[in-house]
Amino acid sequence: MADTCAAKTKQGRRCQAPPLAGSRFCAFHADPDRAAALGRKGGLKNRHYVGIDDVNIVPPSTPEDVKALLSQAMADVRSRKLDPKIASALTYIATVLLKAFDATDIHRRLFRLEAEREGREGKDEPRASSVTSDFNGSSDASLPSVE
Ligand SMILES: [Zn+2]
Secondary structure (H helix, E strand, C coil): CCCCCCCECCCCCECCCCCCCCCCCCHHHHCHHHHHHHHHHHHHHCHHHCCHHHCCCCCCCCHHHHHHHHHHHHHHHHCCCCCHHHHHHHHHHHHHHHHHHHHHHHHHHHHHHHHHHHHHHCCCCCCCHHHHCCCCCCCCCCCCCCC
């Protein structure tokens, strides 16, 4: 007697579920209609999984990304692709994330200003330009002067 169900999964592999007593099939494969009904029930219960393939969430790394993510979430909620509960969780995370971006940016600027000042207060060494460029390599011309 086989100790796994005789049916095959959608992937073509042998179903690994134990067969029902007196049957070659597991509970799902012995009664496909019931399995389908259970699947529908589960689908209704787990509504936030509906269309999950269509909801692409790229981890945001800039405020611009957060804005795009929230806009997308808004559209997904309206088209019922995304559970509003998940959207409100995203909104909460986005708020914290934006604060973190702010804090990181301020810390980065402060670090740069301090490095600049130490350079000047030191032995009149010419300021190394590498110290004044940030991680993005963009110009710091918009920074207020410390003098
Ligand atoms: Zn089975």
